[in-house]
Amino acid sequence: MKALLDSFRPGLTNREITPLQFFGKHGITIAFFLCVVIFSLTTDKFLSTDNFFKVVMQASIIGTIALGVTFVVIGGNLDLSVGSLLSFATVLVVDLHDKVGPGMAIPLMFVFTLLIGSVNGFLIGYLRLNSLIVTLGMLSAIQGITLVYTGGKNVDISNDENTWFDIFGRGDLFGIPVPALIFIVSAIVLQVVLLKTSFGRKVFAIGGNGTAALFSGLRRNRLVFSTYLLSAFTTACAALILGSRVMGSQNNVGQGYELLVLAGVILGGTSLLGGSGSIVRTVIGVLILALIQNGLQLLGYPYYSQWLVTWVVIIAAVWLDIAAKRGKLFSSY
Amino acid sequence: MHVETAQSNESANLQPDQKPLLRLKNVSKSFPGVKALDNVDLDVRAGEVHALLGENGAGKSTLMKILAGIYKPDGGEVILEDQLVTMSSPLEARDHGVLLIHQELSLVPDMSVAENVFLGNLPRFGGMLVNNRQLNQRCGEILERLNCKFQPTDPLGHLSIANQQMVEIARALVFQPKVVVFDEPTASLTDYEKVVLFGVIRELKESGTAIVYISHRMDEIFELSDRITVLRDGTYQGTFETAQTNEDEVTQCMIGRDLDADIEHEPPELGNxxxxxxxxxxxxxxxxxxxxxxxxxxxxxxxxxxxxxxxxxxxxxxxxxxxxxxxxxxxxxxxxxxxxxxxxxxLGLVPESRKEQGLVLGMSCKDNTTLANISKFTKFGWIDTAAERTIFEEYMEKLRIKCPGWEYETLNLSGGNQQKVVIGKWLSTSPKxxxxxxxxxxxDVGSKSEIHHLIRELAKxxxxxxxxxxxxxxxxxxxxxxxxxxxxxxxxxxxxxxxxxxxxxxxxxxxxx
The missing domain is CATH 3.40.50.300 (P-loop containing nucleotide triphosphate hydrolases)
Known part of the structure; x- marks a missing residue:
């Protein structure tokens, strides 16, 4: 519990805090409650257990991926390949389901997804190539692999009545939807990993100052590699949820997810320069995105209006963050 | 005391043509934890090469950065041609005719020589398109004056470091400067290139430009300069006429005698x-x-x-x-x-640059202290925070690190305390x-002496x-x-x-x- 509480005050300092810095630090939490209040007041369908779980469900796929990507970003890198990696993993698990059965399909999907993640990790960690370029290239490369694999067709699970595979996307446990459960449990585990284990500490160090980490004997290449394995792993988990919920998959189902994931991470205040960030705040960031989507739907706005609102929210969040660091709202030069 | 002698001598001998073009009076500058300059004076005449001498950390570069408008002094005056001036940005300094040739080159490797020389000042047609012919022609004139063998159109990245240095000088000449400051220009030059550079400096001098030349290479200073001003630990030590002094006197003045007096040097008992x-x-x-x-x-x-x-x-x-x-x-x-x-x-290495190589500035004192041997504080991947705190507090006391607590970010510590955290980090690995x-x-001087004592104790x-x-x-x-x-x-x-x-x-x- 303390780990969770700690995460609300990243960068513990003893300085006095100006209002601007306060908003910079807690703006995301404030925004979250602001969203809740506004939507509760404007639509009566918003505040209900049903709708709450619906929001968490909506957030669970993006959110689960964002957990792994948070580690990558704290380590000072980017991962834009997760969108098409999600397509790849979902198509693979759905396609293999009918061919070898779910018991084999799931581990196979994890193996291949991690394999792709390790290619990212090798190129960025061991060859020290720029992560933006590598993962941007990967984004189209993996989409290409997926299209070759499916021959351009979409895949389906033919008999969706007679399989236990639906539990990940449609099942529930103690009344909680399994996707939400996967998301929440992974978030708690990874928050603890980030704050309480030496791995988490080292990831902060390589992102905060890679040179100093190297001089301190950390194996930077291996650590970067691990963060990409982790983001591939959480992407595989998300694919499990997605494939199971839809019981089929379009071959480009994850298109655009990489940006939503990154939006959630940025909204959570994780610095794109690396060295700071928090899982809990990423969760809140993703939840805000889902809240906006949900609230606008309930209010009857068209689906695409959320994109504009999301953009405004992200800009506001980033601006507040920068302004708090600079100590004023506008740059003087 | 030295200060007064130097000044009064000078005013007595002051002749009309020796009136200073540029004068710094009582300039002071502090950084968190360090007094970089303490009431420093400097005057430079037109048509002279004035060497500024001092050890690393004596304040030479700080003084020049004040002159070039990069730093703002805490106190003191800058007088240029009898006018009190303030220079709050490099642009303003440039407008006053004061130009600094940097130690590190600040050029754009992918652009041509001429574009670099006129960067920010490109000749244009009607304020829009770059006038390439005029650009290359004007650049060519300047390069000729500097006896440069390369062409204005050459890509900068293809030039040797020495030639890049020439481009940097050419860039200063565009503004017809009154004062040019060279900050250790020969650090990366070969002997031949040095001769060429010195020729250029002499030519500038003859055309009436005042030149401030920073270096700690004695031979160069005596070859080139007319007068020498010595700084030590941020204080003014005196100004010498180069012709009337020698290397010994200047060295003496530069080093001073205030060693950490109570450090004893008995021959150590040598082990393996x-x-x-x-x-x-x-x-x-x-x-x-x-x-x-x-x-x-x-x-x-x-x-x-x-x-x-x-x-x-x-x-x-x-x-x-x-x-x-x-x-x-x-x-x-x-x-x-x-x-x-x-x-x-x-082995342990306290690196040269504590901010770039020593510390993760955004992390706390405690986290930095245990970074190099985090595995010792970890069981099954789980960090024992209490043990970490104990070890940090132990070193905080031993090294007298002044900081509000273990969770304090190292970013906000003074230089001396940051360095002690780095040393603590390495001592906690129990190196041999x-x-x-x-x-x-x-x-600062206080922490410096503490660290010196510590080093002696460690060896003991x-x-x-x-x-x-x-x-x-x-x-x-x-x-x-x-x-x-x-x-x-x-x-x-x-x-x-x-x-x-x-x-x-x-x-x-x-x-x-």
């Missing part, structure tokens, strides 16, 4: 050879480096910036791969491939051999210590033996008791004894 380096070399950086360090002694590595000392230490620590040579620790031949290996073999690279650069307690430093007082204070390096090789090794400042200076400037 902790570290033996034999014939180490990396092509293009340094060659044939052989020395050894015993348990219980401090070996000082003294030399100018760029002599290759840091690179040698980085090689021993596994950050660079040597082309030749071997390293033995406790009599055992080892291949150290990474800092991780080095730490496993009991500790290398400290410029351990007191840019930190059985560590083998190497101190790399560019400051002579520091090397003399802490070392039992001194290794002098110049231009990538060891020129001489001295015993602390038999070395004189004069021989040391000669050894590190390549003057053969």
């Amino acid at each position: 050879k902790a570290l033996k380096v034999d014939g180490l070399g990396i092509e293009g950086l340094y060659s044939d480096i052989s020395f050894d360090v015993h348990v219980g002694e401090v070996v000082g590595f003294y030399g100018l910036v760029g002599a290759g000392r840091t690179e040698v230490m980085e090689t021993i620590f596994g950050l660079r791969k040597p082309d030749t040579g071997s390293v033995q620790i406790n009599g055992e031949d080892l291949v150290i491939n990474s800092p991780c290996d080095a730490i496993d073999h009991g 051999i500790l290398i400290l690279d410029e351990p007191t650069r840019g930190i 307690s059985g560590l083998a210590v190497i101190v790399v430093s560019s400051e002579m007082p520091e090397v003399l204070t802490v070392s039992d033996r001194i290794v002098a390096m110049y231009d990538g090789r060891i020129t001489q090794c001295f015993d602390r008791n038999e070395v004189t400042e004069d021989t040391l200076i000669r050894a590190i400037t390549g003057q053969t004894v």
Whole structure:
């Protein structure tokens, strides 16, 4: 519990805090409650257990991926390949389901997804190539692999009545939807990993100052590699949820997810320069995105209006963050 | 006292044509934890080369950055041609005709020479399109004046460092400067290139430009300058007419005598050879480096910036791969491939730059302290925070780190305290051999002396210590033996008791004894 509480005050300092810095630090939490209040007041369908779980469900796929990507970003890198990696993993698990059965399909999907993640990790960690370029290239490369694999067709699970595979996307446990459960449990585990284990500490160090980490004997290449394995792993988990919920998959189902994931991470205040960030705040960031989507739907706005609102929210969040660091709202030069 | 003599002498001899063009009066500047300049005076006449001399950290560069509008002084006046001026940005300094030629080049490698020279000032057609013909023509005129062999259209990235330096000078000439400041311009030049540069400086001087020349190479200063002003620890020490002084007098003035007086130098009880380096070399950086360090002694590595000392230490620590040579620790031949290996073999390196290499500034004091041996505080991947706090608090007390608490970000500490956190980090790994690279650069006098005492104590307690430093007082204070390096090789090794400042200076400037 303390780990969770700690995460609300990243960068513990003893300085006095100006209002601007306060908003910079807690703006995301404030925004979250602001969203809740506004939507509760404007639509009566918003505040209900049903709708709450619906929001968490909506957030669970993006959110689960964002957990792994948070580690990558704290380590000072980017991962834009997760969108098409999600397509790849979902198509693979759905396609293999009918061919070898779910018991084999799931581990196979994890193996291949991690394999792709390790290619990212090798190129960025061991060859020290720029992560933006590598993962941007990967984004189209993996989409290409997926299209070759499916021959351009979409895949389906033919008999969706007679399989236990639906539990990940449609099942529930103690009344909680399994996707939400996967998301929440992974978030708690990874928050603890980030704050309480030496791995988490080292990831902060390589992102905060890679040179100093190297001089301190950390194996930077291996650590970067691990963060990409982790983001591939959480992407595989998300694919499990997605494939199971839809019981089929379009071959480009994850298109655009990489940006939503990154939006959630940025909204959570994780610095794109690396060295700071928090899982809990990423969760809140993703939840805000889902809240906006949900609230606008309930209010009857068209689906695409959320994109504009999301953009405004992200800009506001980033601006507040920068302004708090600079100590004023506008740059003087 | 020295200050007054220098000033009154001058005003007595002041002739009309020697009226200063530029005058700095009582300039002071503090950084958090350090007083970089304390009431410093400087006057420069038109048509003279005025050398500014001092050790690293004496305040030369700070003074010049104030002149160039990069720093704002805390107190004092800048008077240019009898006018009190304020220069709050490099642009404003440039408008006043004061230009600084940087130590590090600030050019754009992908652009042409002419574009670099006129960057921010490109000749245009009607304010829009760049007038390339005029650009290249005007640049060509300046290059001709500098006797440069390359063309305005050459890509800058293809030029040698020396020629890039010329481009940097050409860029200053565009503005027809009254004062040009050279900050260690010869650091990366060959002898021939130096001769060319000196020719250019003399030509500038004859055309009436005032030149401030910063260097700590004595031979250059005596070859080139008309007067010399000496700084030490941020204070003004005096101004000399070059023709009426000699290297000894100036060196004396530059070094001073205020060593940490109470540090004793009894010959240490030498233990085993902790570290033996034999014939180490990396092509293009340094060659044939052989020395050894015993348990219980401090070996000082003294030399100018760029002599290759840091690179040698980085090689021993596994950050660079040597082309030749071997390293033995406790009599055992080892291949150290990474800092991780080095730490496993009991090595520690307090690096040259604490902000870039020593600390993760956004992390707390405690987290930084345990970073190099986090595995010792970890059980099954789980960090024992309580143990971490204990060890940090232990070092906080031992090293007298002034900080509000273990969770305080190192970013907000003063330089001296930051450095102590880095030292604490390495001591917490219980090293057998500790290398400290410029351990007191840019930190205040008090912390400096504390760190010097600490280094002596560490050696006494059985560590083998190497101190790399560019400051002579520091090397003399802490070392039992001194290794002098110049231009990538060891020129001489001295015993602390038999070395004189004069021989040391000669050894590190390549003057053969």
